[in-house]
Amino acid sequence: MTAVLKHxxxxxxxxxxxxxxxxxxxxxxxxxxxxxxxQAAVSNFEYVLSFGSIVFVVIVPILTMRVIAExxxxxxxxxxxxxxxxxxxxxxxKYLALLVVYLIPLAVISIYPLIFSQFGEVYLPTSYGSLFxxxxxxxxxxxxxxxxxxxxxxxxxxAGIGIAVILFNYYSVSLSEYxxxxxxxxxxxxxxxxxxxxxxxxxxxxxxxxxYGVSLVLAVAVCVICFVDASLFEGLLPxxxxxxxxxxxxSAFVNGVFDMTAIVYYLSVIGFFLFLSVxxxxxxxxx
Amino acid sequence: xxxxxxxxxxxxxxxAVDDLSFEIDEGHVYGFLGPNGAGKTTTMNMMTGCLSAxxxxxxxxxxxxxxxxxxxxxxxxxxxxxxxxxxxxTPEEYLRFVGEAKGLRGGALEKQIDKVIDQVKIQGVRxxxxxALSKGYKQRxxxxxxxxxxxxxxxxxxxxxxxxPIQIIEIRDLIKQLGQEHTVILSSHILSEVQAICEKILIIxxxxxVAFDEPDNLEKSLLAGSEIVFTTDAKEETVMxxxxxxxxxxxxRLEEKENGLVSAxxxxxxxxxxxxxxxxxxxxxxxxxxxLELSLKKASLEDIFIELTEGGASGQxxxxxxxxxAAEQTESSSQTGDETSAGTESEEDQx
Numbered sequence: 001m002t003a004v005l006k007h008x009x010x011x012x013x014x015x016x017x018x019x020x021x022x023x024x025x026x027x028x029x030x031x032x033x034x035x036x037x038x039q040a041a042v043s044n045f046e047y048v049l050s051f052g053s054i055v056f057v058v059i060v061p062i063l064t065m066r067v068i069a070e071x072x073x074x075x076x077x078x079x080x081x082x083x084x085x086x087x088x089x090x091x092x093x094k095y096l097a098l099l100v101v102y103l104i105p106l107a108v109i110s111i112y113p114l115i116f117s118q119f120g121e122v123y124l125p126t127s128y129g130s131l132f133x134x135x136x137x138x139x140x141x142x143x144x145x146x147x148x149x150x151x152x153x154x155x156x157x158x159a160g161i162g163i164a165v166i167l168f169n170y171y172s173v174s175l176s177e178y179x180x181x182x183x184x185x186x187x188x189x190x191x192x193x194x195x196x197x198x199x200x201x202x203x204x205x206x207x208x209x210x211x212y213g214v215s216l217v218l219a220v221a222v223c224v225i226c227f228v229d230a231s232l233f234e235g236l237l238p239x240x241x242x243x244x245x246x247x248x249x250x251s252a253f254v255n256g257v258f259d260m261t262a263i264v265y266y267l268s269v270i271g272f273f274l275f276l277s278v279x280x281x282x283x284x285x286x287x
Numbered sequence: 288x289x290x291x292x293x294x295x296x297x298x299x300x301x302x303a304v305d306d307l308s309f310e311i312d313e314g315h316v317y318g319f320l321g322p323n324g325a326g327k328t329t330t331m332n333m334m335t336g337c338l339s340a341x342x343x344x345x346x347x348x349x350x351x352x353x354x355x356x357x358x359x360x361x362x363x364x365x366x367x368x369x370x371x372x373x374x375x376x377t378p379e380e381y382l383r384f385v386g387e388a389k390g391l392r393g394g395a396l397e398k399q400i401d402k403v404i405d406q407v408k409i410q411g412v413r414x415x416x417x418x419a420l421s422k423g424y425k426q427r428x429x430x431x432x433x434x435x436x437x438x439x440x441x442x443x444x445x446x447x448x449x450x451x452p453i454q455i456i457e458i459r460d461l462i463k464q465l466g467q468e469h470t471v472i473l474s475s476h477i478l479s480e481v482q483a484i485c486e487k488i489l490i491i492x493x494x495x496x497v498a499f500d501e502p503d504n505l506e507k508s509l510l511a512g513s514e515i516v517f518t519t520d521a522k523e524e525t526v527m528x529x530x531x532x533x534x535x536x537x538x539x540r541l542e543e544k545e546n547g548l549v550s551a552x553x554x555x556x557x558x559x560x561x562x563x564x565x566x567x568x569x570x571x572x573x574x575x576x577x578x579l580e581l582s583l584k585k586a587s588l589e590d591i592f593i594e595l596t597e598g599g600a601s602g603q604x605x606x607x608x609x610x611x612x613a614a615e616q617t618e619s620s621s622q623t624g625d626e627t628s629a630g631t632e633s634e635e636d637q638x
Contacts, residue, residue, distance in 0.1 A: 002387070003384060003387030003388040004388065005388075006384075006387065007384040010380065011373075011375075014375065014376075015375070067354075073373070074372070074373065074374065075367070075371050076368045076371040076372070076373055077371075078337055078367045078369075078371045079367075079371035079432070081335075081336065081337040081338075081384070082335045082336065082337050082360065082363070082365040082367070083360065083385065083388045084356075084357040084358075084360040084361045084388070084389060084390065085357070086356070086357070153321050282523060285300070285337065285338055285339050286338075286339050
């Protein structure tokens with residue numbers, strides 16, 4: 001794993017990627033600090049982080065797009081398969097390298113609240129709580145990006161899908177106010193989700209029976225619940241969209257709540273997508 | 288050293304490797320021979336753990352490649368068909384990564400890197416970016432990668448494809464050198480190449496092992512499938528008359544050329560093709576007829592495959608034969624799904 005980690009880090013710092021990523025993050029947080037903390041003289045650093053979080057829509061996919069896609073394009077994935085390291089070690093090494101690249105600009109940013117506190121009253125627990133949360137949120141988005149990169153050998157496509165998915169996630173709370181909140185709308189949405197899950201299972205396991213089976217069981221369950229008490233589904237779709245939003249959970253920290261459920265959620269998202277990435281790499285061995 | 292048992296691989300419905308079994312001993316150079324699409328790369332990918340098998344087993348040095356993957360992989364160095372190189376790195380950086388992934392550290396790693404760079408002779412380009420190297424040098428970097436960690440087995444998939452003649456000779460010499468210290472397995476679809484380097488040859492066709500022998504023995508069967516080709520200015524009837532007096536000629540094909548010459552292709556059922564040539568020569572000389580050209584056309588690899596896959600039953604290559612072959616192939620591929628045991632039997636006959 002350390003071999004992969006070192007190799008990835010060397011790669012990031014030999015090319016522009018790490019620098020572009022860091023520069024973007026620092027630039028947007030810098031602009032935010034200037035607007036909020038300096039010009040408007042607000043002492044809350046967390047607002048700056050909240051303002052800057054949209055930059056993740058662009059910089060995370062740019063950083064993660066090449067992780068696996070490039071290996072597949074260059075056929076170097078064959079090398080990784082033939083080396084005495086497991087696919088879990090490969091993904092873990094690559095993911096840790098991403099975290100290191102991400103932590104460097106964050107370390108710089110973490111000095112800002114201290115500097116501002118020299119000139120006024122800054123409530124440091126909220127500032128650093130939010131900083132910690134934005135670290136976890138970025139880490140979760142990166143895990144998502146790694147998985148998307150596993151799906152294709154085209155970097156551009158990986159970046160495009162990544163941007164679309166993260167952008168949708170960013171706006172899902174605002175969108176949730178416009179989607180149907182009737183139980184019928186929710187059932188339709190659930191049906192789509194079940195189909196997507198079935199497709200994912202089929203893609204990962206190549207086992208059609210399992211995919212159809214899981215989809216069918218879930219579909220039957222939804223139908224049964226719908227017949228028993230349709231009112232249970234009311235407002236479900238907007239609720240799901242809110243619950244899935246990574247950005248929405250971050251805003252709790254900005255409001256001064258150190259939300260443990262959010263932390264568990266971020267860690268689960270990281271675990272889930274890294275697991276899927278490993279499975280996706282393993283699956284390539286079967287074709 | 289390597290034991291392959293009943294290895295089978297399906298790609299969807301397509302049977303790529305069909306119940307392959309063989310054993311490879313330590314300290315020889317083995318050649319994997321087969322036409323394109325015969326299943327060479329698939330087999331090698333499975334032997335190195337890059338690809339899972341539908342069924343069957345591969346053991347390397349006693350470790351199962353699928354169960355004990357890491358232990359087995361430590362014994363193998365693999366160069367896939369397309370060298371897996373990181374184009375934006377220098378050979379030295381690249382080899383350092385591979386070495387670390389193989390568990391080498393510190394001084395041992397540096398020593399190994401220097402050693403393999405010397406072995407494959409890339410000292411002059413060790414600091415250049417791989418993307419700027421020629422195909423021959425890229426291939427060498429790929430081989431260097433396989434050599435790191437001093438594995439007992441080195442597996443090379445078509446190591447000379449796409450190289451110029453000089454580079455091919457250099458790579459062949461390198462492989463021969465490697466064969467003194469390691470067990471080397473290489474694949475190729477060029478018979479002469481395998482003959483030149485390998486001590487033992489495995490021939491694969493349609494995912495099945497059709498021959499596993501030393502080159503000399505294969506050469507004999509190769510010669511047996513050869514044809515005698517000659518050109519004469521005698522009349523067709525005279526030629527037929529003379530040929531009828533020569534023993535061991537199993538089939539004749541005559542062709543009249545525009546300039547009045549007759550060219551002929553003969554097949555023989557004798558194992559000594561030179562003796563038949565000699566008799567032919569004197570038969571013409573006795574009748575005071577001139578042979579303007581006399582040569583042996585060695586059977587191509589394809590001919591051997593046809594012969595080996597059909598149990599050596601081929602006689603004269605008449606018009607009807609290709610149809611028969613095609614018919615038999617479709618038949619056998621439709622059977623393979625459930626009748627693998629039948630396949631094994633015929634395979635054993637041939638081996």
